[in-house]
Amino acid sequence: xxxxxxxxxxxxxxxxxxxxxxxxxxxxxxxxxxxxxxxxxxxxxxxxxxxxxxxxxxxxxxxxxxxxxxxxxxxxxxxxxxxxxxxxxxxxxxxxxxxxxxxxxxxxxxxxxxxxxxxxxxxxxxxxxxxxxxxxxxxxxxxxxxxxxxxxxxxxxxxxxxxxxxxxxxxxxxxxxxxxxxxxxxxxxxxxxxxxxxxxxxxxxxxxxxxxxxxxxxxxxxxxxxxxxxxxxxxxxxxxxxxxxxxxxxxxxxxxxxxxxxxxxxxxxxxxxxxxxxxxxxxxxxxxxxxxxxxxxxxxxxxxxxxxxxxxxxxxxxxxxxxxxxxxxxxxxxxxxxxxxxxxxxxxxxxxxxxxxxxxxxxxxxxxxxxxxxxxxxxxxxxxxxxxx
Amino acid sequence: xxxxxxxxxxxxxxxxxxxxxxxxxxxxxxxxxxxxxxxxxxxxxxxxxxxxxxxxxxxxxxxxxxxxxxxxxxxxxxxxxxxxxxxxxxxxxxxxxxxxxxxxxxxxxxxxxxxxxxxxxxxxxxxxxxxxxxxxxxxxxxxxxxxxxxxxxxxxxxxxxxxxxxxxxxxxxxxxxxxxxxxxxxxxxxxxxxxxxxxxxxxxxxxxxxxxxxxxxxxxxxxxxxxxxxxxxxxxxxxxxxxxxxxxxxxxxxxxxxxxxxxxxxxxxxxxxxxxxxxxxxxxxxxxxxxxxxxxxxxxxxxxxxxxxxxxxxxxxxxxxxxxxxxxxxxxxxxxxxxxxxxxxxxxxxxxxxxxxxxxxxxxxxxxxxxxxxxxxxxxxxxxxxxxxxxxxxxxxxxxxxxxxxxxxxxxxxxxxxxxxxxxxxxxxxxxxxxxxxxxxxxxxxxxxxxxxxxxxxxxxxxxxxxxxxxxxxxxxxxxxxxxxxxxxxxxxxxxxxxxxxxxxxxxxxxxxxxxxxxxxxxxxxxxxxxxxxxxxxxxxxxx
Numbered sequence: 001x002x003x004x005x006x007x008x009x010x011x012x013x014x015x016x017x018x019x020x021x022x023x024x025x026x027x028x029x030x031x032x033x034x035x036x037x038x039x040x041x042x043x044x045x046x047x048x049x050x051x052x053x054x055x056x057x058x059x060x061x062x063x064x065x066x067x068x069x070x071x072x073x074x075x076x077x078x079x080x081x082x083x084x085x086x087x088x089x090x091x092x093x094x095x096x097x098x099x100x101x102x103x104x105x106x107x108x109x110x111x112x113x114x115x116x117x118x119x120x121x122x123x124x125x126x127x128x129x130x131x132x133x134x135x136x137x138x139x140x141x142x143x144x145x146x147x148x149x150x151x152x153x154x155x156x157x158x159x160x161x162x163x164x165x166x167x168x169x170x171x172x173x174x175x176x177x178x179x180x181x182x183x184x185x186x187x188x189x190x191x192x193x194x195x196x197x198x199x200x201x202x203x204x205x206x207x208x209x210x211x212x213x214x215x216x217x218x219x220x221x222x223x224x225x226x227x228x229x230x231x232x233x234x235x236x237x238x239x240x241x242x243x244x245x246x247x248x249x250x251x252x253x254x255x256x257x258x259x260x261x262x263x264x265x266x267x268x269x270x271x272x273x274x275x276x277x278x279x280x281x282x283x284x285x286x287x288x289x290x291x292x293x294x295x296x297x298x299x300x301x302x303x304x305x306x307x308x309x310x311x312x313x314x315x316x317x318x319x320x321x322x323x324x325x326x327x328x329x330x331x332x333x334x335x336x337x338x339x340x341x342x343x344x345x346x347x348x349x350x351x352x353x354x355x356x357x358x359x360x361x362x363x364x365x366x367x368x369x370x371x372x373x374x375x376x377x378x379x380x381x382x383x384x385x386x387x388x389x
Numbered sequence: 390x391x392x393x394x395x396x397x398x399x400x401x402x403x404x405x406x407x408x409x410x411x412x413x414x415x416x417x418x419x420x421x422x423x424x425x426x427x428x429x430x431x432x433x434x435x436x437x438x439x440x441x442x443x444x445x446x447x448x449x450x451x452x453x454x455x456x457x458x459x460x461x462x463x464x465x466x467x468x469x470x471x472x473x474x475x476x477x478x479x480x481x482x483x484x485x486x487x488x489x490x491x492x493x494x495x496x497x498x499x500x501x502x503x504x505x506x507x508x509x510x511x512x513x514x515x516x517x518x519x520x521x522x523x524x525x526x527x528x529x530x531x532x533x534x535x536x537x538x539x540x541x542x543x544x545x546x547x548x549x550x551x552x553x554x555x556x557x558x559x560x561x562x563x564x565x566x567x568x569x570x571x572x573x574x575x576x577x578x579x580x581x582x583x584x585x586x587x588x589x590x591x592x593x594x595x596x597x598x599x600x601x602x603x604x605x606x607x608x609x610x611x612x613x614x615x616x617x618x619x620x621x622x623x624x625x626x627x628x629x630x631x632x633x634x635x636x637x638x639x640x641x642x643x644x645x646x647x648x649x650x651x652x653x654x655x656x657x658x659x660x661x662x663x664x665x666x667x668x669x670x671x672x673x674x675x676x677x678x679x680x681x682x683x684x685x686x687x688x689x690x691x692x693x694x695x696x697x698x699x700x701x702x703x704x705x706x707x708x709x710x711x712x713x714x715x716x717x718x719x720x721x722x723x724x725x726x727x728x729x730x731x732x733x734x735x736x737x738x739x740x741x742x743x744x745x746x747x748x749x750x751x752x753x754x755x756x757x758x759x760x761x762x763x764x765x766x767x768x769x770x771x772x773x774x775x776x777x778x779x780x781x782x783x784x785x786x787x788x789x790x791x792x793x794x795x796x797x798x799x800x801x802x803x804x805x806x807x808x809x810x811x812x813x814x815x816x817x818x819x820x821x822x823x824x825x826x827x828x829x830x831x832x833x834x835x836x837x838x839x840x841x842x843x844x845x846x847x848x849x850x851x852x853x854x855x856x857x858x859x860x861x862x863x864x865x866x867x868x869x870x871x872x873x874x875x876x877x878x879x880x881x882x883x884x885x886x887x888x889x890x891x892x893x894x895x896x897x898x899x900x901x902x903x904x905x906x907x908x909x910x911x912x913x914x915x916x917x918x919x920x921x922x923x924x925x926x927x928x929x930x931x932x933x
Contacts, residue, residue: 195876196875196876197876199860199876199877199878199881200876201758201761201861201862201873201876202761203755203756203757203758203760203761204758204861232808233808234808234861235757235758235861237861255857255858256857256858257858258858258860258861340794340795341795342756343798
């Protein structure tokens with residue numbers, strides 16, 4: 001697309017409030033596109049609106065009881081900011097996930113793109129909830145897919161999911177994976193000294209889980225797998241990093257197991273742990289893309305992951321990772337299988353690094369998204385000319 | 390093929406004027422064919438991850454090797470006696486080693502060493518060159534054998550197309566000790582043995598496993614060696630191409646090609662291998678397609694006794710291989726000739742990730758907690774076992790390999806065992822070491838200090854517990870105790886301290902009432918660690 005003006009609506013970013021994998025995905029994409037376009041990022045956060053890494057950030061501080069009211073308030077406040085910046089008008093308005101959909105309702109006549117980074121069904125661990133929140137969010141996701149001029153998903157799995165969940169036509173969907181900056185996650189270090197800081201023997205194999213401790217991410221499956229792993233390798237140690245509703249219950253269950261719960265960890269701690277561990281486990285029940293996978297590969301780590309969603313699509317089994325069914329005993333098998341062989345574990349980590357460098361670099365992902373914008377603008381122009389004729 | 394003797398044939402292959410032209414003609418094709426050289430089914434052939442400089446980027450454009458360096462290793466350690474009980478204190482340390490050592494060696498001799506030597510002789514008769522590395526322990530036992538093995542060895546080692554490589558006499562882990570004097574003494578002893586027996590002093594040093602760091606490289610150079618043999622999987626050191634000469638601190642480094650070595654050592658007899666059977670022609674084809682200056686294949690004699698290997702088939706393979714090499718214009722040379730090639734570049738240890746001790750260990754056979762405990766006990770035993778011969782027999786890497794569930798790569802026999810088997814050998818090793826130390830107690834300069842510093846078998850070790858579970862670490866000596874105190878979780882320390890476990894163990898098991906009394910009053914982990922470390926040093930000075 002010719003240099004134009006692009007608006008991003010996303011409830012999180014790396015420069016304000018960060019919840020999960022959505023913030024790096026949206027932030028980095030905006031930065032890459034910001035090299036050729038004028039990109040404005042409308043999000044939550046404190047402080048004055050300002051330009052960061054070539055992207056103009058507009059912040060608001062939403063209020064409201066419950067997630068639905070909160071997001072409605074956020075959408076309206078961001079919409080206000082958007083209107084103030086909409087001169088000259090934005091060429092593309094890009095929404096990431098459902099949180100700002102009330103703003104999309106107001107802007108549905110414009111050229112809009114909706115990106116599904118996950119679905120409410122997936123976040124519930126492949127379950128249909130019956131809570132008012134679930135129903136309202138699912139309804140918003142359904143409407144968003146039909147209102148937006150075009151839809152993108154982070155994997156074929158999510159594409160299929162929104163096709164059967166919300167009936168979104170395939171011709172309107174493009175799959176664009178998340179990118180990664182491998183250098184942000186690779187850190188040559190003395191793994192032994194990092195392990196020691198966590199009370200772990202330098203030569204004890206360390207298995208890392210990183211993610212929200214919620215049903216979708218399957219930390220409970222890993223906890224169930226640990227006794228099985230220890231039956232064959234008693235010296236394996238585990239770190240479960242992240243916070244979430246399940247933490248207390250999981251900690252109770254791990255009282256007699258070699259597991260350390262770190263809670264929330266900073267980016268620096270995460271980078272150190274990622275590079276000090278021997279294996280990364282991703283036991284998700286549903287994973288639209290699986291950012292941890294590309295982060296682990298960036299640090300040349302081998303992964304054992306469940307055979308779901310983006311993990312299933314992106315891992316070449318036994319080449320750059322091990323895929324297992326969503327079961328605790330299968331996870332244990334995968335961990336035991338690979339932890340025995342340090343040479344192979346390293347080979348798989350390196351194969352992952354190569355994949356990251358070739359397939360998930362942000363420059364290429366940015367070009368893919370740019371092509372989507374170009375098609376939309378061209379079809380707009382075509383439609384305009386037809387009207388004039 | 391012409392007979393090759395050191396210095397006779399100038400080496401002119403490798404990075405020469407024709408490289409670019411060759412790339413245009415068939416470089417891409419040879420890269421594609423290179424993918425077939427992968428050893429493990431389903432593994433892609435991977436180019437180096439980072440190309441450190443412009444020179445390295447030429448690696449992929451090379452037409453393929455025309456030079457092969459073939460080597461054979463012969464070694465047999467003294468295994469420890471696994472059936473002895475800890476309280477049976479022997480009269481002398483030597484009885485801590487296997488009672489059936491002679492029988493076991495005799496079997497190994499007939500199943501592995503003699504067939505390997507037969508193959509070597511026919512290889513040399515075909516006019517090929519061969520490098521041999523034979524450990525001091527193997528030579529000792531060969532000389533004591535009843536058959537004519539010693540004569541055959543003598544004939545081999547004095548052959549003009551053979552180059553003898555240097556190593557540690559005991560093929561030991563001495564290179565990992567914090568001080569290099571033991572390493573230097575073992576390497577010198579081996580060199581003197583080679584000089585005395587065969588009239589040849591080794592010029593190239595072959596390390597034990599992958600012991601490779603700047604201190605060791607300097608020590609090897611100071612001993613007069615002109616190059617160092619190392620090993621590396623492209624997965625372990627992706628920045629290196631194994632088929633070129635590198636240098637480290639100015640010393641040429643030759644790297645054995647693990648994948649191509651293991652094609653013979655591990656996969657030759659494996660009918661499930663997707664490239665089975667391996668014919669000499671096929672193998673020579675792979676060599677010819679592999680880019681580089683020279684490919685270093687090193688094999689251990691043990692592969693001839695491997696369960697998966699048919700000795701006769703392997704013998705036939707080596708009989709036909711010279712012809713196949715000739716057909717591909719590949720010549721065999723000796724390591725000292727290759728070491729004269731200009732090095733590709735200076736290896737920076739930080740590029741290899743060898744700046745940290747744990748990573749260096751992990752590549753050398755000290756990979757797990759058992760091995761680490763055993764290694765620490767072994768290093769500390771230096772002043773507790775006056776019988777140096779026995780102490781050095783405990784240093785052989787084979788002991789450490791058997792404490793792991795997977796061992797043997799780069800031309801050595803692959804062994805897989807269960808965690809229980811690894812633990813059993815670890816227990817037997819520590820028991821033997823403890824018995825040996827107990828046997829020497831009276832000879833010590835300070836028996837009470839030696840008693841406190843000695844290593845302990847598992848039933849007497851200190852097993853750290855959190856109150857809910859065993860946390861996975863045990864101290865098998867006072868020194869290991871102080872090292873573990875550096876990082877165990879605070880709650881574990883408090884749990885034991887409140888119960889008086891530390892003091893009781895130090896008093897009753899180690900017999901050091903001074904430390905037992907003082908550690909009672911420690912309120913923090915650091916204080917206890919400092920105290921134990923200081924006391925360890927104090928006791929060490931008493932026994933030195």
